[in-house]
Amino acid sequence: MTENEFLAERFEEHRGHLRAVAYRMLGSLSEADDAVQEAWLKLSRADISEVGNLGGWLTTVVGRVCLDMLRSRTSRREEQLGVRLPDPIVSAADGVDPEQQALIADSVGLALLVVLETLAPAERLAFVLHDLFAVPFDEIAPLVGRTPAAARQLASRARRRVRGAAPAPDADLARQREVVNAFLTAARGGDFEGLVALLDPDVVTRSDAGPQRGRLVHGAREVAGRATTFARLAQRARPALVNGAAGFVATSGDRVVSVAAFTIRAGKITAIDILSDPERLARLDLSSLG
Structure with a gap:
């Protein structure tokens, strides 16, 4: 050698x-x-x-x-x-790929x-x-x-x-998934009050659709007011882990149209981060989703 x-x-x-x-x-x-x-x-x-x-x-x-x-x-x-989200680490809902583990250790959520x-x-x-x-x-x-x-x-x-x-989120992944599933159910049904009940009063939604196309929304009722947008995503949602936390990937055919990460604290959603920039989505490694 x-x-x-x-x-x-x-x-x-x-x-x-x-x-x-x-x-x-x-x-x-x-x-x-x-x-x-x-x-x-x-x-x-x-x-x-x-x-x-x-x-x-x-x-x-x-x-x-x-x-x-x-x-x-x-x-x-x-x-x-505008709003630009960091690159998400997307894993299958049943566990993180060992090669991704070091990247998301120490609760490095979005x-x-x-x-x-x-x-x-x-x-x-x-x-x-x-x-x-x-x-x-x-x-x-x-x-x-x-x-x-x-x-x-x-x-x-x-x-x-x-x-x-960015206070420490809830660590119970099963509980996180329950909250995200309840959010998706409320979004699919257009249940405005149901969405509000799941959101922290100071919740923030960050959406990154590409350069100068980001959007920031604050407050439970304001975020829930985007129920139509969430309903579209929810209809095509596949459960996933995003930086080790419960989230989802929305697809259209074989194409990924968005990745959503949720931050949950004390059983309430405190942040939703949605990446829908086509160029950045195309560069993500989604092989672990199968």
Whole structure:
């Protein structure tokens, strides 16, 4: 085995972890793969003879690559073009594919990723690396050009935002499915009051139909007022897991027309995230649905 082959083999041992880091940082599966590939290129050119913890070294490399990508994205103001949802991880209703498990560990639902999108790049890096992957602040500090104490403050500010805007959802998947099924039944029947009863008073619906075609709706009665739209989706809904939580995929023939993710807390729906952008749907890996 050549030295390069040995290095590639060691890198592959960490690929799943690195992709999970990049997905949380970027909310995009394609960009996450790009970041992981860039980390491999940096590794292949680096002298790592003094590196004792290759996994930790690669994690910080991916973090730095993602930070640069986020800053570039911000400078291009891509996120100013209306509601844009992160890429969903779609699995069969009966369980998550093992290869997807690392991507959605730590309850990384779409609602959490939406909140992460609102953070400044340095805040997102500090929160993701420290709170989700236990990277020490003295290793995060050089990435953001701050002292460890300042990096700790970045993570603290991000943590408050996350807790306020994306509190931990209910963990009982069977109960989640009951609520989603009740929602679909009410939507199919045009039961406005039934929908309202399932929704948290402050529920939010985010719909991403493509660039500059996103829509945000707040409040139970306002969301339930879209019953006609929900009824159309419900008629074609197939149960699925979306980022590990109960949701559905709506199809028309062999074509997927939308993916819907639900966030449920204390038995009420607090967020509904619907991706219906045809270009992005076409890029999703839906092979686990069978």
